[in-house]
Amino acid sequence: MRITGTFIDEISHDIPHQNWGREEWAKDFAHMKAMGIDTVILIRSGYRRFITYPSVYLKNKFGCYEPPIDLVELYLELADEHDMKFYFGLYDSGHYWDTGNLQHEIDANRYVIDEVWARYGHHKSFGGWYLSMEISRRTKGATEAFNTLGLQCKGVSNGLPTFISPWIDGKKAVMAAEATLTKENAVSLKEHEDEWSEIFAGLKGSIDAVAFQDGHVDYHELQDFFEVNKKMADKFGLQCWTNAESFDRDMPIKFLPIKFEKLRLKLEAARKAGYDKAITFEFSHFMSPQSAYLQAQHLYNRYQEYAKTL
Amino acid sequence: MRITGTFIDEISHDIPHQNWGREEWAKDFAHMKAMGIDTVILIRSGYRRFITYPSVYLKNKFGCYEPPIDLVELYLELADEHDMKFYFGLYDSGHYWDTGNLQHEIDANRYVIDEVWARYGHHKSFGGWYLSMEISRRTKGATEAFNTLGLQCKGVSNGLPTFISPWIDGKKAVMAAEATLTKENAVSLKEHEDEWSEIFAGLKGSIDAVAFQDGHVDYHELQDFFEVNKKMADKFGLQCWTNAESFDRDMPIKFLPIKFEKLRLKLEAARKAGYDKAITFEFSHFMSPQSAYLQAQHLYNRYQEYAKTL
Amino acid sequence: MRITGTFIDEISHDIPHQNWGREEWAKDFAHMKAMGIDTVILIRSGYRRFITYPSVYLKNKFGCYEPPIDLVELYLELADEHDMKFYFGLYDSGHYWDTGNLQHEIDANRYVIDEVWARYGHHKSFGGWYLSMEISRRTKGATEAFNTLGLQCKGVSNGLPTFISPWIDGKKAVMAAEATLTKENAVSLKEHEDEWSEIFAGLKGSIDAVAFQDGHVDYHELQDFFEVNKKMADKFGLQCWTNAESFDRDMPIKFLPIKFEKLRLKLEAARKAGYDKAITFEFSHFMSPQSAYLQAQHLYNRYQEYAKTL
Numbered sequence: 056m057r058i059t060g061t062f063i064d065e066i067s068h069d070i071p072h073q074n075w076g077r078e079e080w081a082k083d084f085a086h087m088k089a090m091g092i093d094t095v096i097l098i099r100s101g102y103r104r105f106i107t108y109p110s111v112y113l114k115n116k117f118g119c120y121e122p123p124i125d126l127v128e129l130y131l132e133l134a135d136e137h138d139m140k141f142y143f144g145l146y147d148s149g150h151y152w153d154t155g156n157l158q159h160e161i162d163a164n165r166y167v168i169d170e171v172w173a174r175y176g177h178h179k180s181f182g183g184w185y186l187s188m189e190i191s192r193r194t195k196g197a198t199e200a201f202n203t204l205g206l207q208c209k210g211v212s213n214g215l216p217t218f219i220s221p222w223i224d225g226k227k228a229v230m231a232a233e234a235t236l237t238k239e240n241a242v243s244l245k246e247h248e249d250e251w252s253e254i255f256a257g258l259k260g261s262i263d264a265v266a267f268q269d270g271h272v273d274y275h276e277l278q279d280f281f282e283v284n285k286k287m288a289d290k291f292g293l294q295c296w297t298n299a300e301s302f303d304r305d306m307p308i309k310f311l312p313i314k315f316e317k318l319r320l321k322l323e324a325a326r327k328a329g330y331d332k333a334i335t336f337e338f339s340h341f342m343s344p345q346s347a348y349l350q351a352q353h354l355y356n357r358y359q360e361y362a363k364t365l
Numbered sequence: 366m367r368i369t370g371t372f373i374d375e376i377s378h379d380i381p382h383q384n385w386g387r388e389e390w391a392k393d394f395a396h397m398k399a400m401g402i403d404t405v406i407l408i409r410s411g412y413r414r415f416i417t418y419p420s421v422y423l424k425n426k427f428g429c430y431e432p433p434i435d436l437v438e439l440y441l442e443l444a445d446e447h448d449m450k451f452y453f454g455l456y457d458s459g460h461y462w463d464t465g466n467l468q469h470e471i472d473a474n475r476y477v478i479d480e481v482w483a484r485y486g487h488h489k490s491f492g493g494w495y496l497s498m499e500i501s502r503r504t505k506g507a508t509e510a511f512n513t514l515g516l517q518c519k520g521v522s523n524g525l526p527t528f529i530s531p532w533i534d535g536k537k538a539v540m541a542a543e544a545t546l547t548k549e550n551a552v553s554l555k556e557h558e559d560e561w562s563e564i565f566a567g568l569k570g571s572i573d574a575v576a577f578q579d580g581h582v583d584y585h586e587l588q589d590f591f592e593v594n595k596k597m598a599d600k601f602g603l604q605c606w607t608n609a610e611s612f613d614r615d616m617p618i619k620f621l622p623i624k625f626e627k628l629r630l631k632l633e634a635a636r637k638a639g640y641d642k643a644i645t646f647e648f649s650h651f652m653s654p655q656s657a658y659l660q661a662q663h664l665y666n667r668y669q670e671y672a673k674t675l
Numbered sequence: 676m677r678i679t680g681t682f683i684d685e686i687s688h689d690i691p692h693q694n695w696g697r698e699e700w701a702k703d704f705a706h707m708k709a710m711g712i713d714t715v716i717l718i719r720s721g722y723r724r725f726i727t728y729p730s731v732y733l734k735n736k737f738g739c740y741e742p743p744i745d746l747v748e749l750y751l752e753l754a755d756e757h758d759m760k761f762y763f764g765l766y767d768s769g770h771y772w773d774t775g776n777l778q779h780e781i782d783a784n785r786y787v788i789d790e791v792w793a794r795y796g797h798h799k800s801f802g803g804w805y806l807s808m809e810i811s812r813r814t815k816g817a818t819e820a821f822n823t824l825g826l827q828c829k830g831v832s833n834g835l836p837t838f839i840s841p842w843i844d845g846k847k848a849v850m851a852a853e854a855t856l857t858k859e860n861a862v863s864l865k866e867h868e869d870e871w872s873e874i875f876a877g878l879k880g881s882i883d884a885v886a887f888q889d890g891h892v893d894y895h896e897l898q899d900f901f902e903v904n905k906k907m908a909d910k911f912g913l914q915c916w917t918n919a920e921s922f923d924r925d926m927p928i929k930f931l932p933i934k935f936e937k938l939r940l941k942l943e944a945a946r947k948a949g950y951d952k953a954i955t956f957e958f959s960h961f962m963s964p965q966s967a968y969l970q971a972q973h974l975y976n977r978y979q980e981y982a983k984t985l
Binding site: 544545546584585613616617618621622623624625626629630658659660663664666667670671 | 687689690691692693694695696699724725738740742743851852853854928929930966967969
Binding site: 232 | 854855856894895923926927928931932934935936940968969970973974976977980981
């Protein structure tokens with residue numbers, strides 16, 4: 056299964072910054088294109104006080120810092136040039152991480168969506184919206200948040216597609232800042248299906264695709280979870296994408312590029328389950344030939360060898 | 366003291382993968398050769414479901430994944446070419462790490478040893494066996510496991526040599542996934558000697574060399590432990606090697622290349638104690654000029670300068 | 676605000692070593708010079724048993740290891756060549772970290788100061804002394820230690836300047852070896868001012884400059900703390916420098932180069948507060964074009980672009 060999309064991890068939660076300027080980003084889009092990527096997704100347009108574009112609203116409302124460069128404009132220009140689709144990731148105030156309450160995110164993004172569409176909607180590459188709340192099964196109010204924000208995104212943009220990328224609450228679902236790599240109380244396949252079916256059943260045409268993160272269950276459990284995800288997606292009229300993580304969750308250094316064999320196992324499981332599309336988190340640190348992590352360029356080569364066999 | 370051997374860390378427990386292909390491995394063996402390495406040791410032929418060669422037995426018995434490349438064949442070909450000795454590291458099912466019980470490893474490896482010798486024994490570089498259980502002083506059944514497996518290895522291969530590489534239960538003997546760097550209840554020199562003498566006394570010609578890992582005690586304690594190790598090795602008819610760790614255990618990032626001064630201290634202590642051979646864990650991440658960790662190429666240069674003075 | 680000084684992190688507590696030799700250090704001083712650096716500060720001349728120069732006193736007294744190279748001589752030669760000022764960082768026996776008691780450091784450094792001045796004081800670049808105890812507000816005996824050692828440094832060297840670089844006990848004041856990134860009980864602005872005013876009030880002309888580390892409070896808190904620091908420095912007749920940390924304290928990997936936007940926020944806050952000088956911890960790992968962390972070369976480029984606008 057080919058990877059045709061990637062997140063762009065600006066602003067990052069937990070991956071150290073590469074400090075690229077315009078020149079390096081231009082090169083990276085060319086590298087992406089050479090790997091077959093047609094979709095780039097801004098992971099989030101801001102996180103707490105750090106933002107990717109000079110939002111008047113966010114600076115006034117949350118005291119966000121003036122960014123040194125308008126990354127949204129830069130990415131849209133590069134996506135225009137390379138004939139890619141750009142998905143805009145919503146703002147993350149941090150309030151949900153602190154309190155578990157999504158209302159803050161809903162309120163802030165009502166303004167952000169309007170502001171962003173007015174400012175950048177004219178780009179031909181502006182192709183959709185990413186609802187950036189990384190929720191799992193137990194998030195209260197997830198369905199309502201998806202509906203409110205997803206429908207607003209579609210409303211302002213003549214129905215451009217939306218997607219979400221939740222995680223499976225498996226044994227590797229631990230925070231990056233935690234010292235451990237796994238936890239005891241992992242979700243069962245049955246619970247996963249029940250709880251996500253309930254969330255999906257409440258959607259009112261607000262979400263077009265779901266891209267579960269693929270890194271939280273063990274490799275031999277992937278096939279079962281993927282089959283269930285595809286079954287649910289079909290039942291509720293969603294496209295089924297995989298978010299193929301290209302970093303390694305099994306190592307003490309959090310995080311470096313994944314072993315290619317693991318990535319291949321995950322892509323193969325998605326292919327067998329009949330998934331519609333594979334995107335990755337993310338190309339620029341973990342698969343790019345110019346990544347600061349030199350393992351990434353070798354992962355790129357191994358992936359390209361594999362892609363030729365498909 | 367010159368380093369003349371290195372582990373090859375495939376499959377890795379805790380060191381992120383470099384994603385090298387055939388070309389990079391070929392270059393690395395040339396780099397090893399240039400540093401004076403005549404012995405390469407596969408750290409383990411598999412760990413849980415990940416394996417280095419397409420073992421019919423392991424795929425059927427443990428559901429191991431089909432590896433993307435036959436690394437054992439590749440390493441043997443490269444060792445043939447460079448006139449090196451290749452030691453095969455036994456399979457690690459993970460059961461011992463989970464339960465402390467070695468029986469699983471004994472049972473699984475009875476088959477692996479036969480399979481591997483039949484498949485790869487014809488290579489001129491196939492030079493020995495590495496019993497990959499990383500045990501310490503308190504492992505129950507260690508002696509019996511060494512005898513059973515070591516004698517079987519020798520039996521199938523016309524007596525090729527075997528070795529083990531246990532750790533000293535010193536103050537830095539903590540797991541890679543733990544947040545701390547040291548622990549309180551370190552072994553005393555006396556306990557170390559008593560307990561390992563008991564293990565070694567039970568060996569029945571099954572083991573030819575012991576290569577204690579050198580990274581778990583403080584630098585000023587090394588000489589005493591090394592003298593004891595040499596005394597025990599002489600007494601029980603073993604060759605005394607040092608496993609000179611080339612990664613740094615004293616840093617929050619687990620793990621990057623060691624400071625050269627520390628490596629030199631450890632090698633000098635082994636030399637003074639009259640050790641027979643120095644091997645390292647391991648060249649490709651921590652000392653190779655092409656390592657993804659650029660500190661490694663400088664460590665290589667510092668080591669080469671030092672080696673010229675010997 | 677331009678960065679005109681950098682620490683040199685030899686011997687390191689918690690940053691993995693790059694294993695540079697004479698050639699790499701010579702290149703790095705040239706890179707520093709190109710960025711406008713006129714001051715290099717040896718972070719410490721030794722830590723426990725590892726030392727930067729072959730000190731007869733430290734080898735005899737503390738069993739320190741013979742260093743493979745005389746780094747103090749090397750740095751002084753390079754600083755001479757590039758017309759920079761070199762500050763010598765005092766020895767750290769580790770006793771203070773273990774016990775909280777500074778007496779050991781005072782006693783050891785009485786000898787070190789004499790030995791070092793006799794040995795290296797003739798270099799034209801020998802420009803001052805760095806009192807390397809990284810104390811915070813609650814360190815008992817800090818004032819006395821500063822007075823004793825600072826006055827001795829000045830005494831032997833015809834009054835060369837001295838400085839200290841304490842930390843603000845903010846929410847990010849956690850140890851590198853801890854798994855967490857923040858703590859609950861951060862100091863208030865008022866407590867910070869009260870406690871440091873008390874320390875500064877006791878100084879008897881022993882210290883010329885204070886360079887608070889800038890990485891322990893949140894970015895939006897910086898301006899307030901910096902204003903207070905400047906006010907205190909003015910009141911007590913000290914120069915007010917900022918120690919602009921160029922590594923990122925907000926990431927699980929401890930530590931990689933900082934996101935440029937964060938460094939800019941910190942430098943701008945120092946500029947607005949009217950600080951006298953900016954130094955960084957530290958150039959060679961986190962900002963150098965030849966750093967093993969490739970993010971550093973991009974940080975260097977981003978900083979250089981910024982510096983052109985000043």
